[in-house]
Amino acid sequence: MEILHSLWASVVYMLSPLTDLLDQRSIFSYFGAVFFIFIFIIAVRLRRTRKEIRARALWRLLTKRTVWLHQSALLDYKLYLFNLPLMSFVLGFIIIGSSFWANLFGSGLTMMFGPAAVTTSTQWGVIILLALLQLLALDLGYWLGHAAMHKSEILWQFHKLHHSAEVMTPATEFRQHPVELVLIPCTIGFTTGLSYALTSHWFGTGAVAMGAVGYNMIVCVHMLTFHHIRHSHINIPFTGVMA
Numbered sequence: 001m002e003i004l005h006s007l008w009a010s011v012v013y014m015l016s017p018l019t020d021l022l023d024q025r026s027i028f029s030y031f032g033a034v035f036f037i038f039i040f041i042i043a044v045r046l047r048r049t050r051k052e053i054r055a056r057a058l059w060r061l062l063t064k065r066t067v068w069l070h071q072s073a074l075l076d077y078k079l080y081l082f083n084l085p086l087m088s089f090v091l092g093f094i095i096i097g098s099s100f101w102a103n104l105f106g107s108g109l110t111m112m113f114g115p116a117a118v119t120t121s122t123q124w125g126v127i128i129l130l131a132l133l134q135l136l137a138l139d140l141g142y143w144l145g146h147a148a149m150h151k152s153e154i155l156w157q158f159h160k161l162h163h164s165a166e167v168m169t170p171a172t173e174f175r176q177h178p179v180e181l182v183l184i185p186c187t188i189g190f191t192t193g194l195s196y197a198l199t200s201h202w203f204g205t206g207a208v209a210m211g212a213v214g215y216n217m218i219v220c221v222h223m224l225t226f227h228h229i230r231h232s233h234i235n236i237p238f239t240g241v242m243a
Contacts, residue, residue, distance in 0.1 A: 014088040021220055024227060025084070030170065032224030037062065037234055067233045072166035080174040087181060095185045101193025102200070102208075109201045119206030130199055130211025135218060137195035141188030148187070149180060165231075172231035 017023040041058060067073060110116070149159035158177040165172045199207045 010089075014085055017088070021223060022216060024173065024223065026223065029223040030228060033170070033226075033228040034062075036225045037229065037232075041234070062234075064233065067167045068169060070167040072164075073169050073171065076165065076169060076171035076175050079176075080171050083174050083176065083178075083181065086178060091178065091181050091185075094182050095189065097185070097189040098193035098196060101190050102196040105194050105197035106200060109197060113201065116201045117204045119204030119210070122206075122210055126203060126207075127210050127214050130203065130207055131214030131218060133195055133199060134192065134211050134215045137191045138188055141191035142184060144191065145184040145187035148183070155179075155183070168231050168233050170228040170231055173228070 017025045018027050020026055021028050023029075038058070041061070106116075149155045158179040161177050162172075162175050162180065165175055196208045199211060203210075
């Protein structure tokens with residue numbers, strides 16, 4: 001009975017990211033992205049044609065069998081199922097996260113400049129600024145890791161798996177080699193850890209918690225909208241400053 005209980009606890013732990021809105025594997029984020037696609041396509045077509053949107057045509061666009069049942073897409077689904085337990089039980093012990101770097105850089109800043117001040121009040125301007133800084137740090141970490149995958153001949157041998165997809169679906173996000181699944185979170189952990197240490201020292205000990213409020217809200221919106229559409233057959237053009 002104890003063995004069955006342990007196995008069940010392991011299954012629950014492995015599947016827990018599926019219900020965490022801030023996790024890219026969240027089922028709710030997929031539902032939100034689908035809803036967003038519907039709204040976006042309807043808005044664009046109404047703007048361009050000024051005609052009534054045909055639900056059947058919209059449904060055919062979103063559910064193309066030639067995309068979702070393509071051999072490339074089927075491989076993505078298999079890789080997702082393979083990577084899910086790998087990310088939950090193995091890679092998590094290898095990844096050096098933001099807390100490690102935040103503590104390391106925080107100790108260095110304390111040695112050089114003395115201890116950080118204690119946060120005694122909250123201001124919305126500071127909260128917004130901190131949220132933006134954390135988002136920039138996260139995006140910088142992703143960019144550094146992704147750029148390294150493209151620039152390094154050695155790392156490209158792992159990353160080219162992601163670029164081998166013949167069709168694009170949200171599951172293509174998980175067409176990644178385990179090396180990439182470690183490298184990207186490590187670079188993000190480094191940049192966000194540095195950001196946490198600096199903001200805590202500049203704005204006080206409660207700065208990270210304050211900034212996380214706005215940061216989490218922005219990440220939730222991103223997960224429910226554009227995150228999964230980066231890999232899909234839906235053409236969503238960006239112009240102007242968003243290009």
